Amino acid sequence: MLLKVGSKGEDVKKLQEKLGTSADGSFGPGTEKLVKEWQSKNGLTADGVIGDSSWSKLFGSETTTSQPVANVVIPSSDFKLEKLKGHVPDSVIAQIPDTAAKFNITNPLRLAHFLSQCGHESGGFKAVNENLNYSAKGLLGTFGKYFDGTTAAQYEKKPEMIASRVYGNRMGNGDESTKEGYKFRGRGYIQLTGKSNYTKFAQFIGEDTVGNPDLVATKYPLASAAFFFDSNKLWSICDKGSDEATVTSVTKRVNGGTIGLSDRIKHFNEYYNLLK
Secondary structure, eight states: OOBOTTOBSHHHHHHHHHHTSOOOSBOOHHHHHHHHHHHHHTTSOOOSOBOHHHHHHHHTTTBOOOSOOTTOOOOOOSSOGGGGBTTBOHHHHTTHHHHHHHTTOOSHHHHHHHHHHHHHHTTTTTBOBOOOOOOHHHHHHHOTTTOOHHHHHHHTTOHHHHHHHHSTTSTTOOOGGGTHHHHTOOBTTTTBOSHHHHHHHHHHHTSOTTTOTTHHHHTOHHHHHHHHHHHTTOHHHHTTOSSHHHHHHHHHHHHSSOTTHHHHHHHHHHHHHHHO
């Protein structure tokens, strides 16, 4: 891991989101300035460069490793899962057979669409918790409906307070004082969000993800994403084909727009060619 001025790509976007600035994927002087400020606050050498140690300190509590995990057993499957090794983390591949059986992933086309969306939304199957560490500027840009200049300054870099306010009285959560907005913040590869959705998922999966919401991030990151696909009837869109128009349609349902579309198309083609 080495990100510095001139670097581009999805890791830069993830870094920028974490720092609460516009995530354009291009590491310029503005990003460097924010990195230096963060490094100074955290007792690191303020050189404006993100290496492995800085990346781990930034994302250690929010990510899982993207590298193959030793001794992961890949269950037998009708899918050509061995083809995915080296392209998808082993820990993710191991979750596919059970997830596919539970959530109507019945063919390689559906699986390729699903994995490409999960991979992009989670930064390469790394992020399993929603990043809410926004600066005041980031809050106004992303959640302007809930903040003004004064409140943004009061809430910046305070994820629990931010989520409690933004998600309060929504999606089955109580008001801000209950902190349920933070308790039921986004988790999983396609982030399950809100008490109502955690309750529905718990009822389906047969485990108390309301009492222990971290299970969504640690045990069910892939299953919770498939629950989203299944609940929102995305499989019928996936079934339309392997063309870019279909990937675009799926992306709009997952993302609400077409952010990262080229990356999603690239990985869909990669996975589908391996699986079909």
